[in-house]
Amino acid sequence: MRHERQVELLRRLKGIDPASPWPLAPASMRNPAKHYVDPARFEHERQVLFRGHPQLIGLSCECREPGSSVTADLGGVPVAIVRQRDGSLRGFVNACRHRGAPVVSGDGAARPRLTCPYHGWVYELDGSLHARPHAEEAFADVPKAACALKPVAVAEGYGLIFAQYEGGANLTADKALCGAQSEIAGYGLDTFAFIEARETVCDFNWKLVLDTFTESYHIRTLHKDSIAATYLANVSICDTFGPHPRMIGLLKTVLEEIEKPSEADWQFLPHTTAQYIFMPSGLITYQRDHIELWRVTPLSADRTIVRTSLYAPEPPATDKARAYWKKNLDMLLDVTGGEDFPLMARIHRSLKSGALDELVYGRNEPALSHLHRSINAALAAAGAG
Ligand code: FES
Ligand SMILES: [Fe+2]
Missing domain, CATH: 3.90.380.10 (Naphthalene 1,2-dioxygenase Alpha Subunit; Chain A, domain 1)
Known part of the structure; x- marks a missing residue:
């Protein structure tokens, strides 16, 4: 102040x-x-x-390195917020598109990709599906493009991170802070x-x-x-x-x-x-x-x-x-x-x-x-x- x-x-x-x-x-x-x-x-x-409504998730310093993350629950929806290589943040529903396991858990430490702990599906930091190890053929009729993690609106500003599950298309830190x-x-x-x-x-x-x-x-x-x-x-x-x-x-x-x-x-x-x-x-x-x-x-x-x-x-x-x-x-x-x-x-x-x-x-x-x-x-x- x-x-x-x-x-x-x-x-x-x-x-x-x-x-x-x-x-x-x-x-x-x-x-x-x-x-x-x-x-x-x-x-x-x-x-x-x-x-x-916008939810205050944490301070930016909780996930500074590319691939580091912070998780939250927005009205019952599990959400992961991941630092991108370009320094921006992206938010996802923290549920694997295979059978719903949380893709991000633990201490939020930086990692090059996000790997689901259940059957090992691998996601890029931007949420797109990278690989379905040992089973590409088994899912050949389900396009990878349809299996990206579902996006959630995130905004960052003034050292704070906000997320909004519904109606957050134009979310900004300014909007969330309301003055x-x-x-x-x-x-x-x-x-x-x-x-x-x-x-x-x-x-x-x-x-x-x-x-x-x-x-x-x-x-x-x-x-x-x-x-x-x-x-x-x-x-x-x-x-x-x-x-x-x-x-x-x-x-x-x-x-x-x-x-x-x-x-x-x-x-x-x-x-x-x-x-x-x-x-x-x-x-x-x-x-x-x-x-x-x-x-x-x-x-x-x-x-x-x-x-x-x-x-x-x-x-x-x-x-x-x-x-x-x-x-x-x-x-x-x-x-x-x-x-x-x-x-x-x-x-x-x-x-x-x-x-x-x-x-x-x-x-x-x-x-x-x-x-x-x-x-x-x-x-x-x-x-x-
Ligand atoms: S639930 Fe994620 S790989 Fe099966
Ligand atoms: Fe008190």
Whole structure:
């Protein structure tokens, strides 16, 4: 984020009372509890949001070398995104045209061609079929040209990769970012290095994963033994980019910055956790010295895979640096896995019981309300609300 923008955001904090909630949305929002648990609603979400909207997949650095890849699930469709020799990316349905086995799996390391693990069909990096070893004659009546991997729309920009399974013919990173480009560009994500990704299977709805990142209201209570001592619980900075909310959590030390007489000396980012929630697929977090991506893959209304990836400004050159980043990821997952996610699982069980008709998002939770208004509006626009 450029310094002028950081100063602009800091100026908003001038004169606020850190003991009072700020900012406040014009009104609170009520959301039916069944939105989190209803299987029919979930199917609409999967079709409309996860297949028909751009999905944030990862940072470009996850697959820089020709032949390297990253895999994802777009509303139940397995997808592989492969770096081409000319540096571009192509996306495919990750299902062999013989009998459907995933052609790309594992760590995404670079390879000259893609080989199906089942019977060994070989694909070029562009998805065209190269060979059917030991059985060309057996498939002579099925032209190779009809057996290319099925394409999926992919876009790359600002160091981010997006994919869209349906309706993505004109997908671009600009379209997917909906106005967040200038802030995102300021982080220089295209120069970051991929450290590690870990997956957790959670017994709760995918929206609860995002919910827990979109307000700082819970910090004082739920995180009283971990991060509450260092963060402001009442005050955050919220903005929206199309359907995407951005919520910046603030360390208490941020208030010292606005006391400095010259704005040229003001520092913002070192005192923040900046969270860009890209509806519906996940969020990018800038956290002082690194970037995190939290990507959700809903399996059902009740079950979600969360993939947490960590990226550093440069590749770790020593064992000490590698250990530092590993510890960082351990700590992150300790807080979410020890404090947020177990509570989300209990909330999900409550909602599933049908005992509550609705949830209330307060005026002090503006990013949360925006996220759910975006979700509800996208479904309503598709006639699925
Ligand atoms: S399923 Fe891929 S080669 Fe048979
Ligand atoms: Fe939390």
